[in-house]
Amino acid sequence: MSSRRNFIKKAAVGTAGIALTTNLNAMDAKSYSKIIGANDRIHIAIQGLGRRYQAYLGAIAAKNSNVELLYLCDVMKSQRDKAADVVSKAITNKFKLENDIRKIIDDKKVDAIFMATPDHWHAPGACMAMEADKHVYLEKPCSHNPREGELLVAYQKRYKKMVQMGNQQRSSEQSKEIIKGIHEGIIGDVFEATAFYTNNRGRVPNQEKTSPPEGLDWDLFQGPAPRSAYTHNTWDYNWHWYGWDYGTAEMGNNATHELDIARWALNVKYPESVDVIAGKFHYKDDGWEMYDTMEAFFKFSGNRTIKWDGQSRNGYLKFGAGRGTIIYGSKGCVFIDRDGYKLYNNKGELIKENVVPGIESGNSLGGGGKLSTAHTLNFFDAIRGKATLTSPIEQGVISQQLTHYANIASRINSSFEVDENTGRIFNREAMKLWSRTYEPGWEIKPV
Numbered sequence: 001m002s003s004r005r006n007f008i009k010k011a012a013v014g015t016a017g018i019a020l021t022t023n024l025n026a027m028d029a030k031s032y033s034k035i036i037g038a039n040d041r042i043h044i045a046i047q048g049l050g051r052r053y054q055a056y057l058g059a060i061a062a063k064n065s066n067v068e069l070l071y072l073c074d075v076m077k078s079q080r081d082k083a084a085d086v087v088s089k090a091i092t093n094k095f096k097l098e099n100d101i102r103k104i105i106d107d108k109k110v111d112a113i114f115m116a117t118p119d120h121w122h123a124p125g126a127c128m129a130m131e132a133d134k135h136v137y138l139e140k141p142c143s144h145n146p147r148e149g150e151l152l153v154a155y156q157k158r159y160k161k162m163v164q165m166g167n168q169q170r171s172s173e174q175s176k177e178i179i180k181g182i183h184e185g186i187i188g189d190v191f192e193a194t195a196f197y198t199n200n201r202g203r204v205p206n207q208e209k210t211s212p213p214e215g216l217d218w219d220l221f222q223g224p225a226p227r228s229a230y231t232h233n234t235w236d237y238n239w240h241w242y243g244w245d246y247g248t249a250e251m252g253n254n255a256t257h258e259l260d261i262a263r264w265a266l267n268v269k270y271p272e273s274v275d276v277i278a279g280k281f282h283y284k285d286d287g288w289e290m291y292d293t294m295e296a297f298f299k300f301s302g303n304r305t306i307k308w309d310g311q312s313r314n315g316y317l318k319f320g321a322g323r324g325t326i327i328y329g330s331k332g333c334v335f336i337d338r339d340g341y342k343l344y345n346n347k348g349e350l351i352k353e354n355v356v357p358g359i360e361s362g363n364s365l366g367g368g369g370k371l372s373t374a375h376t377l378n379f380f381d382a383i384r385g386k387a388t389l390t391s392p393i394e395q396g397v398i399s400q401q402l403t404h405y406a407n408i409a410s411r412i413n414s415s416f417e418v419d420e421n422t423g424r425i426f427n428r429e430a431m432k433l434w435s436r437t438y439e440p441g442w443e444i445k446p447v
Contacts, residue, residue: 042383043109045071047101047125048116049083050237052139055168055368056114059376061090067380070110073098076235077215099217101125105132112162112383115139118239119253120246123148124224127444130159137379139166141252142396146404146423147435149397151444156393158447164379164389165396167260171374174340174354179265186343187329193266194307195258195325197250199363200315204241206287207231224442241288244411244436249290250312251403254323260391260399261325261336262306269398270423271298271306274416276409282313296406301420308406322363338362338371398423408433 044060044067046053053072060067069091074080080097087095098104104113105128112135115125123143126136142165143149156163169175182190212218212230221235222228225245239246240253247253263269278291296308309318319326324337332345340355361367374390381387401423408430409415416427425431438444 040066040384042067042111042380043070044068044112044114045073045098045101045104045107045110046083046114046116047073047104048114048118048121048139049074049076049079050116052116052367053083053114054086055372056137056376057087057090058373059380062377065377065380068093069095070107071096071098071104073101073104075099075217075220076213100220102128105129105134108133110134112137112379116166118221118246119248120144120225121223123152124442124444126152126163127155130155130161130163131447133159133161135162135379135383137164137166137376138393138396140256140396140400141248141403142393142400143404144248144252145434145436146401146408146425148444149400149404151446153394153397154447162379162382162389163393164375164382165391165393165400166375167257167391167396167399168360168371168375169257169261169338170264170391171371171378172338172340172359174356175261175336177354178334178336178341178343179261181343182265182327182329182334183267186332187327187334188331190266190327190329191303192305192307192328193262193325194309194319194328195255195262196309196311196319197254197258197323197363198311198315198317198319199254199313199322201292201313203283203286204238204288205233206285207234207242222439224438224444226437226439238287241290243289247290248403249407250292250294250310251296251308251406252400255308255310255403255406256400258323258325259306259308259402260396262327263399263402265325265327265334265336266300266304266306268300268302268304268306270401270420271300271405271418272420273299274405274409274418275299276406276415278406278410291410294406294410296409298402298405306402338369 049072059065060069072080072083072095084097104110113129114137115122116139119141122138126138129136142152208231209229210232216235218230234242275297278294280292282292292312294310298306321337324335327334335342338360339357342350343352345351360369360371378387378390382389412429416425416430418425
């Protein structure tokens, strides 16, 4: 198995070698294709069959991808059945349905796993997969808390696996083009980025204890989280807002994307200080337990600042769009979102734009599009050694820490300073939230 995986990485070189040493015209073309295909093929599984998995199907189904889907996994039977129906229309090979990801991780034939589960499962699942010699496509947020980010990087270095974080705008040609221009001085000296997200999420049911719905493995859903009684509708998206055992609020849910673009454009790492204003201001009597409105300020060395403006339940488009990032420089500014970018001078005049509307879903649940496809294809190429990862986990973790800082500041209702080299917080109360409580036996062991 190890030898086969090494062959995958060397497939491009191996193919070239055959071309040099073998008369291909004399070789049966069908036999040649079978030999290379069998060794180059990547066997994958998908864990989490809710709103996100369909974004991968275009890349998985592409003939040139040479990928074989072995498993679809979810703790809810209805999700498995629905996904099987959808996937079977796009993919011809037979695959298995599985309830428990641990069985898939134990299957040595699986090379890579896509993880699109609730937030609390991401890092523990990814670390288990890496330890079992699997590559991982890890959806945002890559971690539930700052400590898990540290552990993800440690596991990747220890096991040398490809771990692509699912912040797919890193695969946007428009974003790459303009950020390269920003780094080369197209808007002068950059000093600020304003990242934002706007949505009109409605009332969330108040939690009521009830029996888990038919077909749900509630114990496995909880996985690394402490055990508790099931409450109505938790499993179907509302886990985002029902406390901190499963979700990471809107920061982990959506700010991840825009803050990553802001940090990339400003070319910064960890901030020096974090300040947050946040609260729950809508439907005050409903079941939503987190903030629904937040402004966060991240101050970096070099007099650079990232501002976050998040409105989860008021649909007014303050910045003229539902989501995006504005980069300010001494000579102008740039608006960047998933469709592309618009470049302005200091008079507010549009100088240049590169926009492709609808290239990727914006605020809709699940999403998907050309960026997700490109991000997935890059993951496959990186496994084969033909490309570098567009969003390697060591970069994804840094951007994710910004969301964790903001969540922690809101929870302790206090600003704090950060070590810009290590990312650690200079605040004892804040550091109490650096990790979380795990169900015994589910802890991520250090490596």
